[in-house]
Amino acid sequence: MLKKNKPARHLFRQVIASLVPGEGIASPAQEHKGRPQNAARTQPPGQTPQHGRADACTDTHAPEQLIVPICEPTQEDGDHGPLQDQGQFLARQDRWDDLSRRIAEADKSRHNTAHGMPVAELLAHGARSDVVNAVEHALSIGHAGDRRKMIEGVMGLETMCVEHRDDPYLRTLVALAHIDVAWIWRGYSDVMSITVANGQRCAAHFDRAAALLHPLDGVGLDSPFIAAAKSALLAGQHSGTTMQVADDFAALIDLDPDNHRHMRSLGTHMLPRWFGSYAALELEARRTAARTEDIWGAGGYAWVYFDAIALDPEACSRVDIEFFMDGLRDIVSRRPDQEMVNLLASYCAVALRYGETTPSEEIAPRTEIADAADWLIRDHLREIHPLIWAHAAQRFDNNLRIVSTRRFADHGRRDALRFIAGLFRSEIEAGQRVEFSDKGLRVSPD
Incomplete structure (x- = not known):
């Protein structure tokens, strides 16, 4: 036990100075490299956003016709x-x-x-x-x-x-x-x-x-x-048993129902690989939707399945697709900000991308969810948040080590532009100009 006349003051900074080469006592403005992922923010007032063109994509025919504002990583977080x-x-x-x-x-x-x-x-x-x-x-x-x-x-x-x-x-x-x-x-x-x-x-x-x-x-x-x-x-x-884990997360969600991360974590923990089963996952998704209906509508159901579907093909084949799609619509209607739109659009467009090994029984629901990227982008997207798209490509892995935020964001920017260019391929091939802005999508003769 420490004596009152010998507090631990300065011990922490002395230890840190010895552990971290070149680190002194920094001001609050000093850059810190260990930030949580999925950080995003809208364009700061008074700044002109960078515009991304589809020439960053290899599969477009008229790249100069696609214009999308892009938030730089420093603006996103x-x-x-x-x-x-x-x-x-x-x-x-x-x-x-x-x-x-x-x-x-x-x-x-x-x-x-x-x-x-x-x-x-x-x-x-x-x-x-x-x-x-x-x-x-x-x-x-x-x-x-x-x-x-x-x-x-x-x-x-x-x-x-x-x-x-x-x-x-x-x-x-x-x-x-x-x-x-x-x-x-x-x-x-x-x-x-x-x-x-x-x-x-x-x-x-x-x-x-x-x-x-x-x-x-x-x-x-x-x-x-x-x-x-x-x-x-x-x-x-x-x-912990399935019920204990579910009840712990239910209590956490009730404490902070606005925070969708708790619901997403519940879904992951209800997978059979952790503490639950597919039946438990469905039950908790419905329970969560009922408890958070006043905030998220049907969105609670979608949030609980959100990461579980991306991680587990069987979970995707079992999801109530109508309930999930209603949840997506309710989420974006209640949270129409660009961070949320980018999260949902990149999830549908990138995180749920499947290959030849995808089981046939999973393809139908996964395809319907992936197709939601169309209306999310056409009706709601105003700008690209590259870091969110980059994390979607990694299925929102929070333990991912990022050596260079800018290079990581570049991958997200390319994925977003490539997908959007493909979405509007017919318009671009017809010689039309596809432009996103804070007023919405505008497709016009070039």
Whole structure:
């Protein structure tokens, strides 16, 4: 136990300075590389958007006739970086009370960014990013053998947690750092090593996170931030019955029904490969739709199946296609912003792309969902958000390592333009000009 006259102040920043080469005490504006995926934002006021033409696509005949505004990656995640930088800055300055207060305020108010990312999670992500990035960096350059060096940053957070033992938000922050590090160990494990050293280290971090979170009750504290952290333990521990997992997610969704990420995660966890079954997936999709009908209409059903369909062909063959399509329409009618339109359009156009090995019984529902990209783009698209399309091509894998955000976004831009050019092939071949703007789609003689 720490003595009151010897607080942990400055210990964290000293540890980070030793772990992260070239890192000092940065201002909140400093660039941070470990941002969550799927970050997107509309064009900032007063800026002229870049226009993408289909000459980036190899399968168009009149590329100069397709004009689509494109948000640059720096504009897409414009509201994420500053929030993560704030969390990072407060951690580096040992201003833990200030950090906890800001996380609590954002959590209680259900404050989300423009496209639905909880502000509390972004602040916490930034606050632990130095520790997590240092572990990943050490593993990437082959320093896994230096055990003490690998855990110094986490132990700095643990020391802080002892000093703030009664603070549930900081306790959760430390647990999330352990979960992040656990996934890093798993990600750097090959088939031979996952069952031995790396697998044991991964499990140890999940166990420590569970111990930290065990005394906390997200529902009792009215905290989606804490409830979501406890749900994040499930994938690492593989414990709990189908009903227990479903009820935990139902409680989380009830705490924050505006956040579609919780419903999507529920669907993934209800797959047979995790904690559920196809019958359980269908049941929870319908239960969620009923509980969130006032916010999403039938959208809750679509959200629960959203990632499950992309991951599991059998789930796609079993979905109630009429219910799902009603859900898509209700989602876009309630959230017509361009982040949501790009998410839904890229999901239908790219994430659900299938090949020759697709089972025949799955092709019909998958094709009908994929065809929804047509009306989503024609009726609702105003601009392209490349990062969203790039993530769709990876089936929205949140554990994906992105070396260059700009190159990653370029892939998304090309996918989006290629698909849109194909969608309007007949118009382009007829010599018409296809132009998207904030006023909608305009097809006219060139």
